[in-house]
Amino acid sequence: MSPLLTVDLTYTWSQALADLSQIAAVATLTGFFLFAIVVDLVLPKHRRGGAVAMTAVTGFAFALATAAYRWVYGQGGASAYHGFATGDNFALFFEILFATLGILTVALSHSYVRKRGLLESEFHILIMAAVIGMMVLGSATSLVTVFLGLELLSIALYIACGFVRTESRSQEAAAKYLLVGGFASAFVLYGMALIYGGAGTTVIPEIAKRLDATSSGNPLIILGIVLMGVGFAFKVSAAPFHMWTPDVYQGAPLPVTAFMSVGTKAAAFAMIVRVFSGGLPHLAPEWQALLAFVAATSMVVGNLMAIAQTSLKRLLAYSGVAQAGYILIGVIAGGQSGLSAVLYYLFVYMFMNFGAFAVITLLAGPEGDRDRFSDLEGLARRNPVMAVLMSVFMLSLAGFPPSVGFFGKLFLFTAGVSAGYTWLVVLAVIMSVVSVFYYVRVLVPVWTASARTDRVPASISSQGVLWLSGVASVALGVYPTTVLLLGQLGANPISGP
Amino acid sequence: MTLTVIWLLPLVGSGLIAFIPPRFAKWLGVVVALAALAVAAGVAFSFEPGYRGYQYSEAVPWIPQLRVFYRLGVDGISLWLVVLNAFLTVVAILATPIATRHLNRFVALMLAMSAGLAGVFMATDLVLFYVFWEAMLIPAYFLLWIFGEGDRPARAALKFVLYTLAGSLLMLVGVIGEYVFTGKQTFDLATLATLAPSPSIQFGLFSVFALAFAIKTPLFPFHSWLPDAYAAAPTPMLITFAGVMGKAGAYGFLRIAVPLFPEPVGWWDWRWVVPVLAVAAIIWGALMAIAQRDMKLLVAYSSVSHMGFIVLGIFSYNVQGQQGAILQMVNHGIIISALFLIVAWISDRAGTRDRSAMAGLAARMPVMAGVFIVVTLAALGLPGLNSFAGEFMTLLGAWQRAPALALFGAIGLVLAPVYMLRLFQGVMQGPPAGPVPRSDIYIGQLLLLAPLVILMFVIGLDPNALTSLMTSLGQAGLAR
Numbered sequence: 001m002s003p004l005l006t007v008d009l010t011y012t013w014s015q016a017l018a019d020l021s022q023i024a025a026v027a028t029l030t031g032f033f034l035f036a037i038v039v040d041l042v043l044p045k046h047r048r049g050g051a052v053a054m055t056a057v058t059g060f061a062f063a064l065a066t067a068a069y070r071w072v073y074g075q076g077g078a079s080a081y082h083g084f085a086t087g088d089n090f091a092l093f094f095e096i097l098f099a100t101l102g103i104l105t106v107a108l109s110h111s112y113v114r115k116r117g118l119l120e121s122e123f124h125i126l127i128m129a130a131v132i133g134m135m136v137l138g139s140a141t142s143l144v145t146v147f148l149g150l151e152l153l154s155i156a157l158y159i160a161c162g163f164v165r166t167e168s169r170s171q172e173a174a175a176k177y178l179l180v181g182g183f184a185s186a187f188v189l190y191g192m193a194l195i196y197g198g199a200g201t202t203v204i205p206e207i208a209k210r211l212d213a214t215s216s217g218n219p220l221i222i223l224g225i226v227l228m229g230v231g232f233a234f235k236v237s238a239a240p241f242h243m244w245t246p247d248v249y250q251g252a253p254l255p256v257t258a259f260m261s262v263g264t265k266a267a268a269f270a271m272i273v274r275v276f277s278g279g280l281p282h283l284a285p286e287w288q289a290l291l292a293f294v295a296a297t298s299m300v301v302g303n304l305m306a307i308a309q310t311s312l313k314r315l316l317a318y319s320g321v322a323q324a325g326y327i328l329i330g331v332i333a334g335g336q337s338g339l340s341a342v343l344y345y346l347f348v349y350m351f352m353n354f355g356a357f358a359v360i361t362l363l364a365g366p367e368g369d370r371d372r373f374s375d376l377e378g379l380a381r382r383n384p385v386m387a388v389l390m391s392v393f394m395l396s397l398a399g400f401p402p403s404v405g406f407f408g409k410l411f412l413f414t415a416g417v418s419a420g421y422t423w424l425v426v427l428a429v430i431m432s433v434v435s436v437f438y439y440v441r442v443l444v445p446v447w448t449a450s451a452r453t454d455r456v457p458a459s460i461s462s463q464g465v466l467w468l469s470g471v472a473s474v475a476l477g478v479y480p481t482t483v484l485l486l487g488q489l490g491a492n493p494i495s496g497p
Numbered sequence: 498m499t500l501t502v503i504w505l506l507p508l509v510g511s512g513l514i515a516f517i518p519p520r521f522a523k524w525l526g527v528v529v530a531l532a533a534l535a536v537a538a539g540v541a542f543s544f545e546p547g548y549r550g551y552q553y554s555e556a557v558p559w560i561p562q563l564r565v566f567y568r569l570g571v572d573g574i575s576l577w578l579v580v581l582n583a584f585l586t587v588v589a590i591l592a593t594p595i596a597t598r599h600l601n602r603f604v605a606l607m608l609a610m611s612a613g614l615a616g617v618f619m620a621t622d623l624v625l626f627y628v629f630w631e632a633m634l635i636p637a638y639f640l641l642w643i644f645g646e647g648d649r650p651a652r653a654a655l656k657f658v659l660y661t662l663a664g665s666l667l668m669l670v671g672v673i674g675e676y677v678f679t680g681k682q683t684f685d686l687a688t689l690a691t692l693a694p695s696p697s698i699q700f701g702l703f704s705v706f707a708l709a710f711a712i713k714t715p716l717f718p719f720h721s722w723l724p725d726a727y728a729a730a731p732t733p734m735l736i737t738f739a740g741v742m743g744k745a746g747a748y749g750f751l752r753i754a755v756p757l758f759p760e761p762v763g764w765w766d767w768r769w770v771v772p773v774l775a776v777a778a779i780i781w782g783a784l785m786a787i788a789q790r791d792m793k794l795l796v797a798y799s800s801v802s803h804m805g806f807i808v809l810g811i812f813s814y815n816v817q818g819q820q821g822a823i824l825q826m827v828n829h830g831i832i833i834s835a836l837f838l839i840v841a842w843i844s845d846r847a848g849t850r851d852r853s854a855m856a857g858l859a860a861r862m863p864v865m866a867g868v869f870i871v872v873t874l875a876a877l878g879l880p881g882l883n884s885f886a887g888e889f890m891t892l893l894g895a896w897q898r899a900p901a902l903a904l905f906g907a908i909g910l911v912l913a914p915v916y917m918l919r920l921f922q923g924v925m926q927g928p929p930a931g932p933v934p935r936s937d938i939y940i941g942q943l944l945l946l947a948p949l950v951i952l953m954f955v956i957g958l959d960p961n962a963l964t965s966l967m968t969s970l971g972q973a974g975l976a977r
Contacts, residue, residue, distance in 0.1 A: 400634070402632055409669075410624070410669070410673075414676060414677070417677050429666045433663045437659060440638070447639070448651075480560055484560065
């Protein structure tokens with residue numbers, strides 16, 4: 001009696017409304033998404049871009065408000081659409097995160113897209129589509145919906161990566177991402193099929209009930225876990241499946257890179273937590289071993305490779321590989337403390353990493369992205385505010401207190417040691433020392449005296465992005481309690497209180 | 498609230514000063530530092546000796562989920578370092594040349610570093626301690642890098658930061674380990690001191706904490722960042738850098754490593770390894786100081802030697818040794834600041850830091866020579882000046898622990914006159930090396946040194962004034 005085959009003849013209007021309210025934020029954003037397409041069709045050409053951007057921001061704001069409202073006043077997450085989706089706190093947490101990210105992305109890319117003469121409205125619509133995919137991933141409780149969200153997100157991003165049609169590197173990035181992403185999706189799908197074969201259902205809570213510890217003797221289930229794990233590792237860009245990351249990050253237009261580096265990672269972690277922690281709790285030793293290996297490799301490879309980079313985008317790509325390794329420690333540790341640490345880290349990672357990319361985005365000229373170390377030269381004179389904020393982002397990524405990067409690591413590592421993964425934490429700490437070297441290296445051209453005096457202009461909206469990211473990177477560290485509490489509430493549906 | 502003011506005031510001042518025109522920066526910086534010193538002095542005067550527990554305690558829940566508290570407090574150990582830090586910050590900012598480029602940024606960074614140090618000495622929650630410990634690295638790094646002297650200050654700064662971080666990030670594992678392995682899930686230092694995990698876990702945790710503190714102090718063989726960093730540091734920064742920040746490592750040993758891990762025994766017994774390293778530092782630092790021609794490096798290595806005495810005293814596990822260590826922390830802070838100042842002034846006038854390139858300067862700067870001899874004698878431990886009592890007590894404590902430690906440690910006392918007097922004689926006495934114009938110490942510089950020299954005499958003649966207040970302790974596990 002798999003729910004896939006159940007035919008429900010008593011589906012009523014009130015049931016439909018209840019189901020819809022569970023995915024209210026996704027539905028809201030989808031509505032705005034369709035509206036944006038219409039706006040793009042009917043408005044005269046010169047007004048389309050701005051109007052679509054406004055629609056996108058409004059849509060994200062409404063989705064954010066919807067999710068926040070449901071968080072505060074909602075009746076909690078009931079299972080909707082026969083167990084295919086839910087609106088529990090875990091989903092709401094990620095909806096809030098992705099809606100915020102969407103606003104930041106549109107605000108940052110607005111002037112960038114104009115400066116480089118890209119198609120404006122299509123760009124924002126793609127971002128909206130990707131955010132919808134991410135939100136679906138957050139609220140998916142069935143392997144089918146998980147895959148649906150994953151594909152929606154990925155396809156939108158394949159196009160966005162190759163958005164600069166005149167630039168061969170952008171095209172290369174898109175092609176590479178498409179191929180590797182396709183592989184990853186195939187891996188995930190194959191793994192899901194095997195799990196379905198073993199459990200007889202695709203609904204994740206049902207899987208958790210049907211697969212107990214004795215299933216670890218079933219080679220097909222184990223193979224399914226491994227295949228899904230490999231696919232997920234591709235998506236969070238964890239080593240040894242990270243090869244695509246630097247090339248794609250480098251080739252994609254900067255706002256897309258910024259968006260991807262935070263959004264895809266957070267969405268993929270939502271997926272990992274849902275499927276592994278939520279769906280396969282009795283098989284934890286198996287996937288924990290797999291993820292521990294992936295985490296260790298990511299931290300070592302990401303941090304060591306980042307040292308040798310001369311492109312800021314590639315440096316941040318490898319830094320992202322390493323950060324994925326740190327976050328995986330929280331997933332492996334599990335429980336409320338581990339998962340809340342993961343959610344906290346993903347939320348604050350949005351600000352520090354997006355902020356760092358935002359600074360580099362603003363350096364871009366009409367001819368292309370400028371992401372050499374030398375492009376940062378003399379930033380302290382050219383735009384002092386940006387220099388200070390860049391230092392905040394780098395020091396935060398390096399994990400200096402009192403920034404969010406430190407507290408994120410503190411929570412992740414505490415969970416790791418409590419769960420008995422001291423060796424992994426020690427490795428993470430040692431690799432953090434290495435990471436300081438390259439993060440600080442970025443600051444050298446920023447603060448070294450230089451003859452360059454050309455100003456770095458920043459539009460109002462980009463300045464807003466920078467300030468918000470910078471202030472959040474420090475304030476959420478000095479006062480981490482609230483976000484951590486939200487993380488705990490968000491983790492509750494998976495981990496139990 | 499009082500203690501919060503002591504660290505928050507310099508930090509807020511730092512934020513303000515960074516944005517004001519450079520010509521007001523120095524004086525506003527002095528005002529802020531003086532205000533912090535006044536508060537610290539107020540705390541010191543109303544401090545109650547003999548009280549068990551932290552005084553002026555503050556405790557506010559900070560991250561309730563992990564039972565992290567914002568806890569501050571002072572006791573007989575930390576009080577002196579808080580006052581020393583506030584005092585030396587005033588001296589350091591006063592010593593800043595008004596012609597420094599970006600003076601406002603320099604003063605701002607100095608105040609930020611001082612705020613971090615004050616926090617380290619007052620924090621009584623392990624996470625808060627760690628936050629201050631790491632945060633103070635940021636201003637220190639920028640100070641060394643942007644305002645550093647020499648050809649490659651950026652390299653020295655990076656070396657310093659990476660060395661320190663290698664230790665302190667591992668300490669983070671120790672902090673978390675204390676939370677997890679004591680079974681009580683608390684970061685409160687006073688509570689943790691009463692809960693000792695099993696010796697093998699103590700051994701592991703002690704190792705990571707001790708590594709962090711040993712690098713910071715620095716203890717032999719973890720001192721190789723020090724010559725580069727001290728050579729690159731501008732003189733005003735050196736006053737807080739050498740005078741106070743080095744003490745943070747020794748303070749960590751005394752505040753955390755000793756009371757929290759009474760029996761750190763595993764593959765070897767740390768209680769014997771650390772004092773042996775301390776003795777090695779005493780002798781190695783002294784020998785290296787003898788070998789230096791660069792005056793700044795000579796003083797830097799002498800600092801390694803003197804810090805060895807402090808650690809030796811701490812690991813004597815008895816009252817004399819630990820009181821001597823605290824006393825010596827204060828003494829060394831005063832002496833090393835005075836030495837670095839004098840050395841910098843002399844090399845400014847002579848145009849070189851190479852001590853073998855100058856001679857017979859006493860005739861041209863008689864007053865400077867007079868002050869210099871007092872500081873030199875204090876540094877080598879002449880009775881009646883401050884260093885004597887402290888070093889004597891540490892050696893006495895070490896003798897009670899194991900006479901061999903004291904015997905080998907005393908070699909440092911023998912070597913100190915060799916390098917200090919050679920430095921003084923070489924620079925000041927003998928036939929003049931060249932036609933140097935008469936350029937004695939300025940009256941302003943003399944006034945700046947006056948409080949340091951007066952303190953050398955006061956503490957030297959009446960060390961009891963300080964040690965009697967050190968009887969107040971906030972933690973179990975310390976020798977009293």
